[in-house]
Amino acid sequence: MSDYSFDTLQIHAGAEPDPATGARQVPIYQTTAYVFKDAAHAARLFGLQEVGYIYSRLTNPTVSALAARIAALEGGAGAVCCSSGHAAQIMALFPLMGPGLNIVASTRLYGGTITQFSQTIKRFGWSCTFVDFDDPAAIEAAVNEDTRAIFCESISNPAGYLTDLPAVAAVANKVGLPLIVDNTLASPYLCRPIEHGATLVVHSATKYLTGNGTVTGGAVIDSGKFDWSASGKFPSLSEPEPAYHGLAFHKALGPMAFTFHSIAVGLRDLGMTMNPQGAHYTLMGIETLSLRMEKHVANAKAVAEWLEADPRIDFVTYGGLASSPWAKRAARLYPKGSGALFTVAVKGGYDACVKLVNNLKLFSHVANLGDARSLIIHSASTTHSQLTEEQQIKAGAGPNVVRLSIGIENAADLIADLDQALTAATA
Structure with missing residues (x-):
């Protein structure tokens, strides 16, 4: 549906009439598991040889509709929805990071994000260097051999600072790292960070996407444009995955590698799942x-x-x-x-x-x-x-x-x- 305008996509993207009932609004699929057609069908799903539904910790039709809609609005290749904006940030970093690795982040961030990056991620063996993102040279100087991502907010919380995304993206491109942009405050209506060079976009769907203060949720959108295999720095995406018989996500799935990894490994093992009722509320909110x-x-x-x-x-x-x-x-x-x-x-x-x-x-x-x-x-x-x-x-x-x-x-x-x-x- 990429040929349609934003106002049309916010209503129609990711949604078709329900094949079972003809329901026009996306139903709330309040179910834990899904019946397989036969043993071979189940094996293909678990082996990532076929796309479908296994268990709602991984995928759910209501949540999948929301992910497709947000990806369309942000201009991304794919998206994964999760339980909150803070969960989305960990989901975005999870395939990229490992013990001893670090990120470079803006000093102008939500206080909870500063705490997450300065304190909580230490428990994973990760670290963060905070830099004034109005100084591209300082961003580049903060990057070292162990850096795996650059992180900022498009519009910062609480002061409403506007980030010069193209300038930050130019640094990320120069050093060969993904740029992760929290686009919560702008929403894709005011800013689409991927168009300015972002690799990944994260959202607290709790905020403007839902718009009515009823549910918590998060999303990670992948541009599908980053070469995860170029530097050897992202083995989770470029190297064989033992849990899937040696499948190399980037080689096998190309632009959808990050999204599939986030579902098949991230949601499987971290369990930061969005519930279908929350996804339904967010879908309705996005319509306006x-x-x-x-x-x-x-x-x-x-x-x-x-x-x-x-x-x-x-x-x-x-x-x-x-x-x-x-x-x-x-x-x-x-x-x-x-x-x-x-x-x-x-x-x-x-x-x-x-x-x-x-x-x-x-x-x-x-x-x-x-x-x-x-x-x-x-x-x-x-x-x-x-x-x-x-x-x-x-x-x-x-x-x-x-x-x-x-x-x-x-x-x-x-x-x-x-x-x-x-x-x-x-x-």
């Missing part, structure tokens, strides 16, 4: 993705401009503002909009931020983003509280800022709520 993102962006721009002009505010980090240091980058790489997440520095610092959060009525105080509802959180005391103050400031989550996720309500109502809360917070 373009409509929602246009409203998110319009509201975010209106609210950010109002806040920037308010004397009770020190600064606003929204990339869609004319005053933003990323304005030219936004016009070049994110022409449909700079997302709907940004931070606001409130005069009065930490205490004023807490009062602002406590006095809002329409905004919801939750640890989430990408909802149809507008959300707020004080990152330094919550999502980024595990970081040092220096790390918080580098991540755009200093003690004097709050993070806003602008929803699709009426913009004037959102501004009025912020106005009354700021009055209380700075009185």
Whole structure:
């Protein structure tokens, strides 16, 4: 369906009328296992000689429809869905990494990702070097013989920083490494990282893809363009796999090697499976993705401009503002909009931020983003509280800022709520 436009793909990609019933919406296949036609059929499925369904930890028709739709929207060769965005990050790294190996990542990342990369992956024997991705030379300098991937967010959480993806991809190409881009905040409607040189794209489907705060989920999309056999650095994909009678995934499956490995080995052994009901909710959410993102962006721009002009505010980090240091980058790489997440520095610092959060009525105080509802959180005391103050400031989550996720309500109502809360917070 690659010839169709985005608005059509978000409704039709990966979905056909159910062959058993004719149901037009993708059914929820709430089943653990699938009956084989005969013993030979089962053997072919387990030997990866035939594509089909074995067990829902590996594949499920509802989840497969979602994976196909997300791959189509991102322009990828294939995708695998899993239980959360954090799971997607581990799934993306799993075929690439091994004890003693490392990744190079942007300093501008979600606090939970910084913790995952700086602390948790050490238990696997992996490590991470954090670099300012506005400095391509620094990215290249951080790469060594043990580096296996470069990682960034297209639009960063929490400050809404816009990454210059082509510049980062140029470094990744030069050093022969895959570039992994978390595209959660942009969604494929605002940015398609593969078109800018990304090898893999990850999502927290919990956010804009689903769009209604009902389920958690994640996805990894493969461009199908990276040569996993060229350097000898990725033996999981280029060398014979003992569990599949010596099958070499890249040689046998070409552009689909990473996707099949993620299912046949990653989901099989890590078990980070998305449930079919969650996939169903996400499929329904994606049907209105373009409509929602246009409203998110319009509201975010209106609210950010109002806040920037308010004397009770020190600064606003929204990339869609004319005053933003990323304005030219936004016009070049994110022409449909700079997302709907940004931070606001409130005069009065930490205490004023807490009062602002406590006095809002329409905004919801939750640890989430990408909802149809507008959300707020004080990152330094919550999502980024595990970081040092220096790390918080580098991540755009200093003690004097709050993070806003602008929803699709009426913009004037959102501004009025912020106005009354700021009055209380700075009185």
